[in-house]
Amino acid sequence: MTERAEPAPGTVPGEIETPERGLWNDVWYQFRHHRGAMLGTIVFTLIVLAVILGPVLHPVDPTHIDVKARNALPSLAHPMGTDNLGRDTFAGIIEGGRISLAVGVTAMALALFLGTLVGVLAGYYRRLDGMLMRVTDLFLALPILPLLLVVILLFRDALRAAFGPETGIFLLIVFIIGVTSWMQTARIVRGDVLALKEREFVLAARSVGTPDRRIILRHILPNVLSPIMVSATLGIANAIITESALSFLGLGFPSDFPTWGRLLFDGANFMALSPSRVIWPGLAISLTVLSVNFIGDGLRDALDPRARGR
Numbered sequence: 001m002t003e004r005a006e007p008a009p010g011t012v013p014g015e016i017e018t019p020e021r022g023l024w025n026d027v028w029y030q031f032r033h034h035r036g037a038m039l040g041t042i043v044f045t046l047i048v049l050a051v052i053l054g055p056v057l058h059p060v061d062p063t064h065i066d067v068k069a070r071n072a073l074p075s076l077a078h079p080m081g082t083d084n085l086g087r088d089t090f091a092g093i094i095e096g097g098r099i100s101l102a103v104g105v106t107a108m109a110l111a112l113f114l115g116t117l118v119g120v121l122a123g124y125y126r127r128l129d130g131m132l133m134r135v136t137d138l139f140l141a142l143p144i145l146p147l148l149l150v151v152i153l154l155f156r157d158a159l160r161a162a163f164g165p166e167t168g169i170f171l172l173i174v175f176i177i178g179v180t181s182w183m184q185t186a187r188i189v190r191g192d193v194l195a196l197k198e199r200e201f202v203l204a205a206r207s208v209g210t211p212d213r214r215i216i217l218r219h220i221l222p223n224v225l226s227p228i229m230v231s232a233t234l235g236i237a238n239a240i241i242t243e244s245a246l247s248f249l250g251l252g253f254p255s256d257f258p259t260w261g262r263l264l265f266d267g268a269n270f271m272a273l274s275p276s277r278v279i280w281p282g283l284a285i286s287l288t289v290l291s292v293n294f295i296g297d298g299l300r301d302a303l304d305p306r307a308r309g310r
Contacts, residue, residue: 030302037298040291047288051101054094062091063256071274080280084270089263093280096258101236101288103174103243103259108235110178115185116228120216122186123193133190136183144180145245151176152251166257173252177239185231192224226303233296237289244285260285 031037058079066086074081080089122132152172159168196202197220205215240260246252247261248268260281267277 027302031298034298034301036294037302040294040298043287044291044295047097047284047291048101051094051097058090058094060088060091062087062095062258064088074276081274081276083266083274083277089277089280092258092263093260093284096260096263096281097284099253099257099259100240100243100261100285103170103177104236104239107174107177107181107239108232110174111181111235111239112185112228112232114178115182115231116189116224118182118186119189120193120220120224123190124197124212124216124220129190132186136186139180140183142180147180148176148242148246149249149251152246156251165254169253169257173243173246177242181235181238185228185235188227188231189224192227193220196220196223226299229303230296230300233292233299237292237296240285240288
């Protein structure tokens with residue numbers, strides 16, 4: 001005879017045991033039940049795949065000029081038509097997407113680093129709080145767009161001569177957007193750090209002589225990841241819009257180095273003749289920004305303990 005297994009202590013006979021979900025399982029469960037977030041993830045993934053795999057599926061040089069095919073309507077050879085010089089619009093959208101996304105991700109990373117650093121230092125060290133927050137208020141009071149225009153006009157030629165026309169403008173735009181976009185992240189992180197440093201586990205770590213650097217890295221930063229992740233998604237969208245605005249004003253990348261904003265700038269004078277020249281890059285910018293914002297909304301709800309408990 002075989003012995004029947006006894007139920008585990010504390011369980012009701014006949015009750016089905018379900019595995020306990022962890023924190024990240026709860027976050028994923030909440031995120032995938034957010035329709036907007038899942039739709040945004042699908043759209044953003046398709047855009048990234050199209051940008052990465054586009055040159056393989058559509059191997060056309062975006063700078064190749066074919067005067068005979070200028071202002072052509074969409075066809076198999078040119079799915080989105082051509083511009084007034086005969087350059088393929090679809091190839092330009094793909095190449096411009098790679099540059100615009102690279103600018104957005106790099107500028108977002110710089111802004112997150114600066115915002116997190118200022119927020120943690122201001123929230124954890126009382127003696128630095130007043131000074132760092134006044135610097136943050138100063139940056140918030142600056143008119144961002146005029147400041148961007150002035151800085152680009154002052155340093156554009158010098159960086160072009162030092163690093164080349166494409167790399168110099170890329171570094172300049174990424175630096176400007178990153179340096180002028182960290183303030184909101186700093187304020188949010190500071191507020192969370194002010195609450196966290198009075199929690200029991202931080203006080204216990206401090207009472208046993210744990211260095212401040214270790215407390216910040218092991219106890220403070222892991223608990224402020226949720227606002228940082230949400231700020232990351234919103235930062236990408238903000239950087240793409242800012243770069244597009246600068247390129248649309250003619251102060252971004254050179255004309256032979258297409259971005260979505262530059263394509264809008266080049267097509268603005270031909271709207272009456274070929275409206276698709278501004279529709280396609282405008283649609284690419286809109287879909288990317290909307291999808292990233294939806295992802296940010298989903299992450300904000302998924303990382304909120306009160307929303308996960310509903």
